[in-house]
Amino acid sequence: MSIIYLDNQATTPLAPEALDAMLPWLKENFGNPHSSHVMGRQAAxxxxxxREQVAAMLPGGGRVIFTGSATEAINMALGAVKSMFGQGREKIAVVDTEHAAVRDTALWYGRQGYETTLLPVDPQGLVKMEDMEAYLSPKTALVGAMLVNNEIGVIQPVGKIAERAHRSGALMLCDAVQGFGRIDVPEQPDMIALSGHKIYGPKGIGALWVRDDIDVPPLIHGGGQEQGIRSGTLSPALCIGLGAAAKICEERRVADMAHIITLAETAHRLFGDWTVNGSLDQRYPGNLNIRRDGLDVGRLMSDVRGVAFSAGSACASGSGRPSHVLAALGLTPVQIKSSIRLGFGRYNSVEEVEQAAHLINEAAEKQLS
Incomplete structure (x- = not known):
């Protein structure tokens, strides 16, 4: 049985163009990019x-550091607070609905002597700017806010958040994993994290964009590769796959967005009996998080084997924890357990969305009856 894949927030299919770009570097062009001979120089x-292909879609005045994942990039970025501790800046603030890579890492720093605050959001999932401004002070080291939420698709006002962080002298970290390659990345952040497998590139590769005047300490020590910040041999194939995927996203962005909007409009029409979680206006259309009261989503997913969709973040699904994102919106545990996430991508068709909606709605009606 073929499966309709609607979980593009968890991961995306590898673009054929990215695969083609990678293959030579997995076969004959196998040189170590840190070697000085001709094969090494070619790989480098x-x-x-x-690196230039990725940087072309990010603000100027910064550098791109390749990492093994966006999670590694985020951990690397948060390390920037270490040099600020001795300056009296020991406060960290991140939006409560951040991905666990940001949220849990910030909370870890809270157990190391820093003061970590989770900034509240309103029922639409948007950060409460007045609460954030009340928290910011000359003691704030870093503010973190993701561009597009991975669970509910809400787009945070990252530019405004960064401006307010800068007024207090704090750095601003943006997790742009779900937005990079799809919507404009604001110029204001000091550090921006992204991932390959969310933009039709390979898994196992991410990147951190860092403004030139920001000091990011090494997270991995060793031979001093990758600008002396991230030791370890780079994989040319993975870097090239990410670069190719970024280039394709830039070339196809208008067409991709038009296609995603068509898919989203189809889904909204077919799931008219469901309630959308998060803002209807400030959201990326490729993410549809919806709930239907009284539904047992665990049972629903078991009944609808022909559609790959999610009950939340793939990163948290194995933890057994209820969605902290939906809880931050004010949803009850029962409402959280009645919510699903559908993610539309470049390679989905209207017919797939229609068929998936039919299967999900049919199973939901049967369960509720």
Whole structure:
């Protein structure tokens, strides 16, 4: 049985163009990019082309550091607070609905002597700016806010958040994993994290964009590769795959967005009996998080084997924890357990969305009856 894949927030299919770009570097062009001979120099040059392709979609005045994942990039970025502790800046503030990579890492710093605050959101999932401003002070080291929420698709006002953080002298970290390649990345953040497998690139590769005047300490020590910040041999194939995927996203962004909007409009019409979680206006259309009261989503997912969709973040699904994102919106545990997430992507069709909606609605009606 073929499966309709509607979980593009968890991961995206590898773009054929990205695969084609990678294959030579998995076969004959296997040189170590840190070697000085001709094969090494060729690999190093290809990595730099990939770096430029990623940088082309990010603000100027910064550098791109390749990492093994966005989670690693985020952990690396949060390390910037270490040099600020001795300056009296020991406060960290991140939006309560952040991905666990940001939220849990910030809370970890809270157990190391820092003061970590989870900034509240309103029922639409948008940060409460007045609460954030009340928290900010000359003691704030860093503010974190994701561009597009991975569970509910809400777009935070990252530019405004960064401006307010800067007024207090704090750094601003943006988790742009779900927005990079889809919508404009604001210029104001000091650090921006992204991932390959969310933009039709390979898994196992991410990147951190860092403004030139920001000091990010090494997270991994060793041979001093990757600008002396991230030791370990780079994979040219993965870097090239990320670069190719970024280039394709830039070339296809208008067409991709038009297609995603068509899919989203189809889904909204077919799931008219469901309630949307999060803002209807300030959201990325490729993410549809909806609930239907009284539904047992665990049973629903078991009944609808022909559709790959989610009950929340793939990163948290194995933890057994209820969605902290939906809880931050004020949803009850029962409402959280009646919510599903549908993620639309470049390679989905209207017919797939229609068929998936039919299967999900049919199973939901049967369960509720």
């Amino acid at each position: 040059a290809a990595v730099e082309v990939a």
